[in-house]
Each structure stands twice: as structure tokens, then as C-alpha cells.
Amino acid sequence: MSTKRILYQKKVHSIRTISHGVFVLGFNHDFNFKAGQVIAVDLVPDGQPRLYSIASGEKEDLMEILFDEKKNGKLTPFLSVLKPGDSVYVSEPFGTFTTVAEKGYWIASGTGVAPFVSMVRSGLGLNKMLIHGGKLDENFYFSNLLEKLMPERYIRCNSQQEDTKYFRGRLTKWLQNQPYLDTDVPYYLCGSAEMVVEVRDLLIARGIPFRNIISETYF
Numbered sequence: 001m002s003t004k005r006i007l008y009q010k011k012v013h014s015i016r017t018i019s020h021g022v023f024v025l026g027f028n029h030d031f032n033f034k035a036g037q038v039i040a041v042d043l044v045p046d047g048q049p050r051l052y053s054i055a056s057g058e059k060e061d062l063m064e065i066l067f068d069e070k071k072n073g074k075l076t077p078f079l080s081v082l083k084p085g086d087s088v089y090v091s092e093p094f095g096t097f098t099t100v101a102e103k104g105y106w107i108a109s110g111t112g113v114a115p116f117v118s119m120v121r122s123g124l125g126l127n128k129m130l131i132h133g134g135k136l137d138e139n140f141y142f143s144n145l146l147e148k149l150m151p152e153r154y155i156r157c158n159s160q161q162e163d164t165k166y167f168r169g170r171l172t173k174w175l176q177n178q179p180y181l182d183t184d185v186p187y188y189l190c191g192s193a194e195m196v197v198e199v200r201d202l203l204i205a206r207g208i209p210f211r212n213i214i215s216e217t218y219f
């Protein structure tokens with residue numbers, strides 16, 4: 001997706017692989033932002049940047065994004081081979097997919113967990129339940145941190161690994177299995193368009209008012 005935001009040069013601080021083809025890129029910053037916001041990222045100042053959710057906390061010096069490398073993608077195959085000290089161009093944070101401290105559900109597929117990781121790292125996870133869908137156990141990114149900071153409120157739904165330690169099935173199956181879903185709290189959805197549309201329809205069918213469904217679609 002192309003945006004016309006001003007991009008600022010930053011030096012890569014770190015890049016690490018956290019799963020097959022999945023990376024966390026970090027750089028120092030002096031932006032103010034709200035957990036859940038995104039930045040535009042590119043390797044040149046005037047190209048066609050892509051958007052990424054910030055995965056780090058509001059008060060942390062290092063800003064991190066979580067991304068998976070898309071085969072033949074225009075940006076991610078080049079982002080994944082960056083080294084500390086290389087340049088990356090980023091916009092100021094923006095976006096409205098932010099949260100409040102009240103009770104709510106967070107529902108994510110794949111790298112769509114990133115804004116919720118930022119929210120947890122910013123101290124906003126106390127009253128939330130996070131339901132994360134992935135194909136394999138290795139796709140539950142930041143699970144050590146989430147297990148520690150959201151004990152009992154972090155559900156992992158594994159759609160493809162037979163011997164998973166976690167719920168076996170897609171996150172939609174987990175939601176369908178719940179005898180009761182609170183209709184008075186917000187549901188935050190983040191990830192692929194397919195997941196967002198499917199979960200939205202499921203929640204509406206379960207009596208959740210549309211105004212309580214807030215989504216961020218990765219495309």
C-alpha cells in the first residue's frame with residue numbers, strides 16, 4: 001500500500017528471526033505514539049512504503065515491528081536482510097486502532113498480534129483476553145512475554161499442527177465453542193482480511209453489536 005507521508009531516516013538497531021521467515025526489526029526513535037498505531041516503512045525516502053503495526057511499548061526507546069517475509073514481495077525480502085547500522089525510512093506513527101483500559105477481547109491472526117503486543121508492553125493488557133490464531137506453535141510470536149503478562153487470558157489456536165500443546169483448530173472454532181460471549185465489551189480484530197471478515201460475521205451472529213467490533217486489516 002502506498003502512502004504519501006514524510007519518511008524519516010533511522011538506523012537499524014537490531015533484526016532477529018523469531019520463527020521461520022518471521023522477523024522483528026528494531027530502531028531507536030523519539031516518536032510519541034499510542035499502542036496499536038502503525039508506521040509506514042521503506043528502504044528509500046520516496047518509494048511505496050508498506051504499513052506495519054508497532055509491536056513495542058509506548059515508553060520503550062527501541063521501536064519494533066514484527067513482519068513476515070512475503071515471497072516476491074517488494075519490501076519484506078529486503079527488510080529481512082538488513083543489518084544493524086543500515087538505514088530504514090519510517091513515518092511518524094498514526095492510526096486509530098487503539099485501546100482503552102476497560103475489559104475487552106483481542107483477536108489476532110499471524111503477525112496481527114503485533115498491536116496487541118504493543119498494548120501489553122504499554123500496560124494495557126490487564127482486562128483483556130487475547131485469542132491468537134496461527135498455523136504452527138512457532139507462529140505464536142512473543143508468546144513468552146504474553147504468557148508472563150497475560151496468564152490465563154492468552155489463548156493460542158493452532159490450525160495445522162496435530163501435536164500442538166494448544167487449542168487445536170482455528171480461532172473461529174474456539175469462538176464458536178464458547179457458550180457465552182460478552183456482548184457489552186469491545187472486540188478488537190487484527191490480521192488478514194479473511195479472518196477479520198469471518199470473525200466479524202461470527203460475532204454479529206452471536207449478538208455482538210457492530211459498534212463493539214473494531215478492526216485493523218492487513219493487506
Ligand SMILES: Cc1cc2nc3c(=O)[nH]c(=O)nc-3n(C[C@H](O)[C@H](O)[C@H](O)COP(=O)(O)OP(=O)(O)OC[C@H]3O[C@@H](n4cnc5c(N)ncnc54)[C@H](O)[C@@H]3O)c2cc1C
Binds near residue numbers: 217
Ligand atoms: C494497517 C496495516 C498494518 C499492517 N501491519 C503489518 C504488520 O505489523 N506486520 C506484517 O507483516 N504486515 C503488516 N501489514 C502488511 C504490510 O503492509 C505489507 O503488505 C506486507 O508486509 C507485504 O509487503 P511486501 O512489499 O513484502 O509484499 P507485496 O509486494 O505487497 O506483495 C505481497 C504478496 O503479494 C504478491 N503479489 C504482489 N503483486 C502481485 C500481483 N500483481 N499478482 C499476484 N500476486 C502479487 C507477492 O508475491 C507477495 O507474496 C499491514 C498492512 C496494513 C494495511
